[in-house]
Amino acid sequence: MSEPPVETVDISRLSTEAADFESRLEALLAWEGVSDAEVQARVAEIIAAVRERGDAALIEYTGRFDRLKVTAMSELTLGAARLEQAFHGLPAEQRDALAQAAERIRLYHERQKPASWSYVEEDGSVLGQQVTPLDRAGIYVPGGKAAYPSSVLMNAIPAHVAGVREIVMVVPTPDGVLNELVLAAAHLAGVDHVFTIGGAQAVAALAYGTESVPRVDKIVGPGNIYVATAKRAVFGQVGIDMIAGPSEILVVSDGGTDPEWLAMDLFSQAEHDEDAQALLVSWDARHLAEVEAAIARLLPTLEREAIVRQSLARRGALIRCRDRAEAVTLINRIAPEHLELSLADPHALLPEVRHAGAIFMGRYTAEALGDYCAGPNHVLPTSGTARFSSPLGVYDFQKRSSLIHCSEAGASALGRVASVLARGESLTAHARSAEYRIKE
């Protein structure tokens, strides 16, 4: 880089022209959220205990892990009235902001609702697809420092829009500390009731049900390694969302955005935790140096400076590429959770973007706007899984059933085809079942 900043920042500086670029990029991106054998064994034990002893096991684990001395599940249950009370107890500014965010998220997700469809063939046969909501969804909300009301909105509103009959939330409250903003968000998002339990025991309770906790059909929401391991273990018994890795952003800048804005956009990702990843790509070397200088200048002003410094040092990078085309190659190689196209004409690039969780276009669309209130979901595929997965959405709380209604003529025609294929697979009862419907 031509102009080194005055203060130095501990962050990787990569160039696509360097011989070791691919290996350095790979090392930066590497992430595998494996749980070791000990975690797996403890989770398996907890799940078995909850399946066997139900509420008693929940009360026991909650006492042990969250230091809550209770004797009945009723003490770990919050009803709709308590959630509403939390909402009305908020300062007006927070209440209004939360309500505005909830309304925008609802409006966006309404657009995602697919319709059932069917069509009639010439012979009168009907084919189609019926879309129905899940009966019951479980929302996991982490306790302690990572308890985010915005996550409650983002996880529960799509379920509500989908038409899920009952939305159950679990949130651990270590030492009995409740987060009023989280409860208020649950009220706004249509959560029916809350259990103040967490960890693998809460996941097990949602997956299998206990005397008090109803069995759900799908569990969504982030959690620590025990929660993630438990979700993986119950996958199949219930549906789960993706197991999330650390959050990441890839910003592509053409050099025309204020370097301080970009520095702060990178910080907003890096401040999540020490594993979070903030990457900036540009073909403008001078601009990269300016952003680096802005990073150095602004870092000392951050409340979460220590976390940001660590995550930038460990997993951040300023990447110089040759041109716009190479930036596109990098986007699709990385398949970022958040992609910020800080460009004069982001729409020109859009058709070439094959893999990204959410795409923030133009200089004004900070990722933070999408995190809270633009409307689209902030639960997004991480660690390159945008190659094959999608933002959390209404579709995650619905399922489809195929519809087939053959007319007499249709069954006769299809019967001939099915008979040949079934006999080719030596499944002769299939063939004979089809042949009964053939009209000679």
Next chain:
Amino acid sequence: MSEPPVETVDISRLSTEAADFESRLEALLAWEGVSDAEVQARVAEIIAAVRERGDAALIEYTGRFDRLKVTAMSELTLGAARLEQAFHGLPAEQRDALAQAAERIRLYHERQKPASWSYVEEDGSVLGQQVTPLDRAGIYVPGGKAAYPSSVLMNAIPAHVAGVREIVMVVPTPDGVLNELVLAAAHLAGVDHVFTIGGAQAVAALAYGTESVPRVDKIVGPGNIYVATAKRAVFGQVGIDMIAGPSEILVVSDGGTDPEWLAMDLFSQAEHDEDAQALLVSWDARHLAEVEAAIARLLPTLEREAIVRQSLARRGALIRCRDRAEAVTLINRIAPEHLELSLADPHALLPEVRHAGAIFMGRYTAEALGDYCAGPNHVLPTSGTARFSSPLGVYDFQKRSSLIHCSEAGASALGRVASVLARGESLTAHARSAEYRIKE
């Protein structure tokens, strides 16, 4: 039942009026596809070996498990020309049936393709969702007796319709035996190339890539316990479809369908394997007895009589319920993979069906027609997972990216909301990133 059949059939007879009904039903439905610690350890070892040694490990395992003595991956590779040759080598009747089935499956799945969408808000901000296909899909096809060409069509055609750039198929060929129908189906379905490998090693190769096998983004298709365990292990590295349990059907009859047709429909499910499940529900006791008599009469005429007898004895049932409403309750309780509504007016019942993989309506719509050629997918959620999952479809080979493009005015308005919420979560870099975009 009032009229016991002349020959006796070993199958459970349940009545919803019996005191032990719920517990007997639960025992019949119980299924948990767990792989024991030994299987898990062997699979973990195989995956590690393929990640480490690539093609060499594939060649070694294929030699050991499939008894194929080869020295290079080229001997385990079939290109497009070989697939086409298989298709043209088929007897005309089979070729035509396969082509007709493929065409109908393609037409149905074309209807599933979702479109990208976006909308403009009053202040000029744009929100939307961009739908894109996966780059590469892997189709696992079992070898030996369960090698079904229809499964190749059902797994690969949705990928092709979705626009997947490259479709890779793996199929083990123990002792070098190729199934020409399977290869012909691969040709029709748009498979690009085939590797004759199987087991956990094939799953590992698709998930991580080797020198010869390209890394895919999603792996679909059925397999034995090693394949299922491997798929579960690589979930997250790649996408996977559901881990399938044994196949099942629930037939609801109003008494108006020929008992022999229904008996054969039940057989067509039971003949799959000893764990397959065939259930018949009716409120007409006489009709149930007639179907039972038809079962007894037809059983000795079946090619796969031994398998059918076993699966009916172990997991089949004739269930008498009180009325139509109770039949609906049973449907939603069981959430069957295949639901046959053998009724005069199946459409009247349809809005009440909340959970089912595929719904076969009317007396003419045998499940076998859907298995092969009606059009909808035959890869369906089993073991009650229709509560939360869907038939395999085009949507499984696509993903969505959220789009957000804020206008200056939009960013300013959203910035105020995001700032309040971010500060409520103590994420002040988020807040400041949003605040930069506020216009005073």
